[in-house]
Amino acid sequence: MQVPLIDLRNIRKTYGEDKVPVHALRKIDLAIKNNEYVSIMGPSGSGKSTLMNIIGCLDTPTEGQYFLEGEEVHTMNDNTLARIRNRKIGFVFQTFNLLPRASALHNVELPLIYSGLPADERKKRAEKALEQVKLGHRKDHNPNELSGGQRQRVAIARALVNRPSLLLADEPTGNLDSETGEEIMELFDILHKKGNTILMVTHEEHVANHAHRIINILDGNIAQDRGVVKK
Amino acid sequence: MITLLIKLKENIIIALKALKEHKMRSVLTTLGIIIGVLTVVSVASIISGLNEGFKDRLSFLGSNTLYIQKYPWMSHGDWYKYRNRPDISMQNYKYLVEHTDDENVIIAPSLSTRRELKFDGDKLTEVPINGVTKESEIVSNISIAEGRFFTNLEIDRRKNRIVIGNTIKEKLFENKEPLGKRVKINGKPFYVIGVMEKKGKFFGNDMDINVYIPIGSFFKNFGYHRSISIEAQVVEQAMFEATKEKLRYLMRFSRGLKPGTEDNFSINQQETIQQQYDSLTNGLYTAAIGIGTLALLVGGIGIMNIMLVSVTERQKEIGIRKAIGATNSIISFQFLVESVIICSLGGIIALILSYFVAIGISAATPFPASVPLWSVFMGLGFSWFIGIFFGLYPAHQAAKLDPIESLHYE
Ligand SMILES: Nc1ncnc2c1ncn2[C@@H]1O[C@H](COP(=O)(O)OP(=O)(O)O)[C@@H](O)[C@H]1O
Numbered sequence: 001m002q003v004p005l006i007d008l009r010n011i012r013k014t015y016g017e018d019k020v021p022v023h024a025l026r027k028i029d030l031a032i033k034n035n036e037y038v039s040i041m042g043p044s045g046s047g048k049s050t051l052m053n054i055i056g057c058l059d060t061p062t063e064g065q066y067f068l069e070g071e072e073v074h075t076m077n078d079n080t081l082a083r084i085r086n087r088k089i090g091f092v093f094q095t096f097n098l099l100p101r102a103s104a105l106h107n108v109e110l111p112l113i114y115s116g117l118p119a120d121e122r123k124k125r126a127e128k129a130l131e132q133v134k135l136g137h138r139k140d141h142n143p144n145e146l147s148g149g150q151r152q153r154v155a156i157a158r159a160l161v162n163r164p165s166l167l168l169a170d171e172p173t174g175n176l177d178s179e180t181g182e183e184i185m186e187l188f189d190i191l192h193k194k195g196n197t198i199l200m201v202t203h204e205e206h207v208a209n210h211a212h213r214i215i216n217i218l219d220g221n222i223a224q225d226r227g228v229v230k231k
Numbered sequence: 232m233i234t235l236l237i238k239l240k241e242n243i244i245i246a247l248k249a250l251k252e253h254k255m256r257s258v259l260t261t262l263g264i265i266i267g268v269l270t271v272v273s274v275a276s277i278i279s280g281l282n283e284g285f286k287d288r289l290s291f292l293g294s295n296t297l298y299i300q301k302y303p304w305m306s307h308g309d310w311y312k313y314r315n316r317p318d319i320s321m322q323n324y325k326y327l328v329e330h331t332d333d334e335n336v337i338i339a340p341s342l343s344t345r346r347e348l349k350f351d352g353d354k355l356t357e358v359p360i361n362g363v364t365k366e367s368e369i370v371s372n373i374s375i376a377e378g379r380f381f382t383n384l385e386i387d388r389r390k391n392r393i394v395i396g397n398t399i400k401e402k403l404f405e406n407k408e409p410l411g412k413r414v415k416i417n418g419k420p421f422y423v424i425g426v427m428e429k430k431g432k433f434f435g436n437d438m439d440i441n442v443y444i445p446i447g448s449f450f451k452n453f454g455y456h457r458s459i460s461i462e463a464q465v466v467e468q469a470m471f472e473a474t475k476e477k478l479r480y481l482m483r484f485s486r487g488l489k490p491g492t493e494d495n496f497s498i499n500q501q502e503t504i505q506q507q508y509d510s511l512t513n514g515l516y517t518a519a520i521g522i523g524t525l526a527l528l529v530g531g532i533g534i535m536n537i538m539l540v541s542v543t544e545r546q547k548e549i550g551i552r553k554a555i556g557a558t559n560s561i562i563s564f565q566f567l568v569e570s571v572i573i574c575s576l577g578g579i580i581a582l583i584l585s586y587f588v589a590i591g592i593s594a595a596t597p598f599p600a601s602v603p604l605w606s607v608f609m610g611l612g613f614s615w616f617i618g619i620f621f622g623l624y625p626a627h628q629a630a631k632l633d634p635i636e637s638l639h640y641e
C-alpha cells in the first residue's frame with residue numbers, strides 16, 4: 001500500500017489553554033494521497049485555516065501526529081520545517097501575503113533565494129512561473145499596482161516556482177470576484193492535471209466542485225468526507 | 232558557501248531598501264556611531280600629524296646629542312630652584328673640551344638672541360642670532376650651500392663674520408648675491424661669508440631664518456653675562472650613557488660640587504622630550520578612546536533600539552518570508568546585515584568628516600594632520616563590531632518569531 005502524502009492522526013489544536021480554551025480542532029483523522037484534489041468547506045471559525053496551517057508546517061498541533069510523506073513532522077527541527085515549506089509545499093493565502101515593496105518578479109523569486117539558486121537561473125524560473133499565470137508582462141510591478149486577481153496569481157506563481165508537490169490554498173478566491181475566481185480555479189485544474197496534490201479551503205459550492213473530494217468541517221471535527229461525482 | 236554569498240547579496244539589497252525607506256531615521260540612528268568613530272579617527276589623525284612634525288623636530292636635536300644647560304627641558308615646577316643655579320659659562324665649556332677626547336665626543340657652545348638685521352636700508356626684525364664655534368658645524372648640523380663656514384682663526388679672533396640662512400638671503404637680499412656684503416646688527420657691521428642650505432619648516436617655524444656668528448663676536452657685541460648651552464655630540468651611540476656620566480662628573484668637578492649634593496646644571500637630551508611627548512599623546516589617545524567608546528556605546532544602543540522597532544514593523548514581512556522557506560538563521564542574518572550596514576554607513580560618514588577635520592587642522596595649525604590608513608580600518612572595524620554586537624539581540628528576536636503569528640500581524 002502506498003504511503004499517503006498527508007496523514008493526520010488524532011490531531012487536536014486548542015488555543016489559550018490556561019484561560020478560556022478555544023478548541024479549534026478536536027479530533028482530526030485525515031489521509032490525503034498523492035495527486036488528490038481536495039476541497040475543505042465549513043462555516044467561519046470551524047477550524048479550516050488552523051488545519052491548513054498545521055498541514056503547511058506553519059503551526060503545530062496541541063496533540064496528535066502528522067506524517068508528511070511518512071515522516072513525522074513533530075520530530076523535525078526548525079530548519080527542516082523551513083526547508084519543507086520552501087521545497088515541498090506551496091501556500092496560497094486568502095490575503096495574498098506578498099511583500100508590498102517588492103516587484104512581482106522579486107516576490108516570485110523569493111523561495112528560490114531561500115533555496116540558494118544563483119541569480120540568473122532564479123530570474124529565468126521566476127519569469128517562467130509568472131508567464132504560467134499569464135503575468136509575464138507585469139513582472140516589474142509592485143503588488144499595489146496590481147488588481148486582486150493579479151496579486152493572487154503572483155502568489156500562486158510564488159507558491160509554484162519551487163515545484164512543490166503539495167499546493168495548499170486557504171480561500172484563494174475569497175477576496176476575488178467570481179469571474180477572476182474562476183480564472184484562478186482553471187489554473188488549479190491545470191496544476192492538478194500536471195500531477196500536483198491540491199488542498200483548498202473555500203466557502204463556495206461551485207469552487208469546491210472543482211475538486212474530486214470535499215471535506216466538511218464543523219466545530220473542529222470532520223463532519224463529512226465525500227467524493228464529487230463528475231458529469 | 233555559494234548559497235551563503237547569494238543570501239548575503241540579497242540581504243544587503245534588502246537592507247539598503249529598508250534604509251532608503253527610513254533615510255532620516257537611519258542617519259539619526261548612526262549619529263552615535265558617527266561621533267564615536269569621528270572622535271577616535273580625528274584624534275588618531277591629529278596625533279599622526281603631530282608625530283610627523285615632532286619626529287622632524289626631534290631629528291633636528293639629534294638623538295645622540297647632549298645639551299648641558301641651566302634649565303631642564305622638562306621640569307615639575309621648582310623653576311625658582313633652577314633660576315638660582317650658576318650660569319653655564321665658557322669656562323665650563325673649555326674645561327669639558329680639555330678633559331674629553333674629540334674622537335669620542337664633539338663639544339660646541341651655543342647661545343642665541345633675537346636682533347634686528349639690516350642691509351642697505353632694508354631690515355628684518357627678531358632674527359635669531361647664534362654664537363657658534365667650528366664644532367657647531369657638526370654638532371648643529373650646519374650645511375653650507377654658498378661660500379663657507381668660519382675658519383678657526385675667524386672664531387678665535389672673534390671676527391664680525393656671518394653665515395646666513397636661506398630665508399635671509401631671499402628676504403633681505405632679494406636673492407641677489409649676498410656673499411661679501413655687509414649687514415648690520417645693532418649698528419655693528421658683519422660680513423656675509425656663507426649661506427646655508429635650505430632646511431624648510433618644522434612645526435611652522437622657518438628653520439632658514441637663523442644666522443650664525445663666531446661665539447666670541449657674539450659676546451663682544453651682545454654682552455658677556457649670559458648662560459650658554461653646551462652641546463655635546465657623542466660619536467659612538469654605544470658610548471652615549473657613559474659619555475653622559477663622564478660629562479656630568481666633569482661638570483660637577485669643575486664646579487667643585489661635593490659628593491651627595493644635587494647637580495646644579497641639567498643634561499638634556501632628545502629622549503626627555505620624547506618621553507614627555509609620548510605621555511601626552513598617550514593621554515590624548517586614552518581620552519579619545521574613552522569618549523569614542525562612550526559614543527559608540529550610546530550609538531550601539533540606538534542601533535539596537537531602532538533594529539527592534541524595525542523587527543516589530545516588519546513582523547508581517549518576517550512571517551511571509553518564513554512561510555515560504557526562510558530559516559531562522561537567514562532571518563537573523565538579514566537583520567544582522569542591516570545593522571552592520573547602518574553602522575558602516577555611520578562609519579563611512581565619520582571617515583569622510585574626519586578627512587575634512589584633518590584638512591581643517593592642516594590649514595588652521597602648523598601640524599600636518601592626515602587620516603592614516605590604519606585609522607580608516609579601525610573606524611570601519613569599530614562600526615562593524617558595534618553593528619554585529621548590538622544587532623545580535625534584535626536579529627535573534629526576529630528569528631524566533633512564530634511564523635503564523637507573524638503572518639497575522641497587521
Ligand atoms: N491564534 C489564535 N488564538 C486564539 N484563537 C484562535 C487563533 N486562531 C484561531 N483561533 C480560533 O480557532 C477557531 C478556528 O479558527 P480558524 O481555523 O481560523 O477558522 P476558519 O478558518 O474555519 O474560519 C476560531 O474559533 C478562532 O477564533
Ligand SMILES: [Mg+2]
Pocket residue numbers: 048049050170
Ligand atoms: Mg480561515
